[in-house]
Amino acid sequence: MALHIEKIEKSKISEVDFNNLKFGQVFTDHMFECDYENGEWQTPKIRPYQALSFDPSAKVFHYGQAVFEGMKAYKDDNDDVWLFRPDQNQERINKSAERLDMPPFPKDYFFEGLTTLIKMDSDWVQKGADNSLYIRPFVISTENCVSASSSNKYKFMIICSPVQAYYAGEVRVVFADKYSRAANGGVGYAKAAGNYAASFYPAKLAAKEGYQQVLWTDAANHEFLEEAGTMNVFFRVNDTLLTAPTSDRILDGVTRKSIIQFAEDKGIKVEVRPVRVTEIIEAAKKGELKEMFGAGTAAVISPILGFAHKGEKFELPKIDDSYASFIKKSITDIQRNKAEDKFGWRFQVK
Ligand code: COI
Numbered sequence: 001m002a003l004h005i006e007k008i009e010k011s012k013i014s015e016v017d018f019n020n021l022k023f024g025q026v027f028t029d030h031m032f033e034c035d036y037e038n039g040e041w042q043t044p045k046i047r048p049y050q051a052l053s054f055d056p057s058a059k060v061f062h063y064g065q066a067v068f069e070g071m072k073a074y075k076d077d078n079d080d081v082w083l084f085r086p087d088q089n090q091e092r093i094n095k096s097a098e099r100l101d102m103p104p105f106p107k108d109y110f111f112e113g114l115t116t117l118i119k120m121d122s123d124w125v126q127k128g129a130d131n132s133l134y135i136r137p138f139v140i141s142t143e144n145c146v147s148a149s150s151s152n153k154y155k156f157m158i159i160c161s162p163v164q165a166y167y168a169g170e171v172r173v174v175f176a177d178k179y180s181r182a183a184n185g186g187v188g189y190a191k192a193a194g195n196y197a198a199s200f201y202p203a204k205l206a207a208k209e210g211y212q213q214v215l216w217t218d219a220a221n222h223e224f225l226e227e228a229g230t231m232n233v234f235f236r237v238n239d240t241l242l243t244a245p246t247s248d249r250i251l252d253g254v255t256r257k258s259i260i261q262f263a264e265d266k267g268i269k270v271e272v273r274p275v276r277v278t279e280i281i282e283a284a285k286k287g288e289l290k291e292m293f294g295a296g297t298a299a300v301i302s303p304i305l306g307f308a309h310k311g312e313k314f315e316l317p318k319i320d321d322s323y324a325s326f327i328k329k330s331i332t333d334i335q336r337n338k339a340e341d342k343f344g345w346r347f348q349v350k
Helices: 059-063 086-099 107-120 193-208 254-265 277-286 323-335
Strands: 030-037 045-048 066-068 071-075 081-084 132-141 154-163 172-175 213-215 232-237 240-243 269-272 289-296 300-303 306-309 312-315 346-349
Touching: 030 107, 045 107, 059 132, 066 086, 066 193, 081 107, 081 323, 086 107, 086 132, 086 254, 107 132, 107 154, 107 346, 193 213, 232 254, 232 277, 232 323, 240 254, 254 269, 254 289, 254 300, 254 323, 277 289, 277 306, 277 312, 289 323, 300 323
Parallel strands: 172 213, 172 306, 240 269
Antiparallel strands: 030 045, 030 154, 066 132, 071 081, 071 132, 081 346, 132 154, 232 240, 232 289, 289 300, 306 312
């Protein structure tokens, strides 16, 4: 595969304060891009990170035909760089693309582009427990035409951003009882840009009440707890972990599936089944709801300290033997090459 490479003249890395990063605001020196035209993906390129220029009629601006992924690279004490289950992201971006009627991006282009880009910008992968390089592959429709139909031109890109924690403070959620994120037969399972755009207004209303996230419920009756948009969600009732099954409304999160496999391997009882709003409220009232946490690439594993439902507020108890802390430490140790990788999840960038 031919990969065209154009390097920057001078890195901007010395301008970056790696101890004070706000999530997703700083980008590395290079970016990967590949255009789809005349029914095929053209020669992929790595170029200096820069602004792009589009015609105002480009379809992505009008119809939101856009999908993305979130991945992270980690640097260990020997300066080796690791990815976590990148095959899952490569497969998922094409599942998302298929749902939005976009062409699949070839696996060999994805891996060649990803690994070459990370090697070129490897100084931007900082060591240390809270540091990682967030990787954002995405595809947008670029045909210049405002008719409401699929595009015949696309752009696939990968950009990278050094990050620390996604949630800097405490996380509390409000259970959705009016707005919905996804419906049966819709695009909820895809990482489609519009899923996120649609959540911003309800999220703003929740933030005004002091909640960092909306925990989405099923669109039909708001009876079952589904996911939080930026993360899947787990509930610990007594010593059992509960999480909703994936469906066409719920993202098949890589962190989510890794937690399920890891927890089961450690003998923790995991139930993957529809989780009723009422059972979580009952469990909270009886003191049986020990923990709630979100799981995602950006969010890692984020404890949820409380929730609200129709104006009723609940705080979770402080807990010594937290599953969230144990699982987070264990999985991040695997990601950072500090622990045995018995599931074969780590992928070295070399
Ligand atoms: C990720 O965890 O990578 C995501 O895509 C969530 C994002 C909206 C920050």
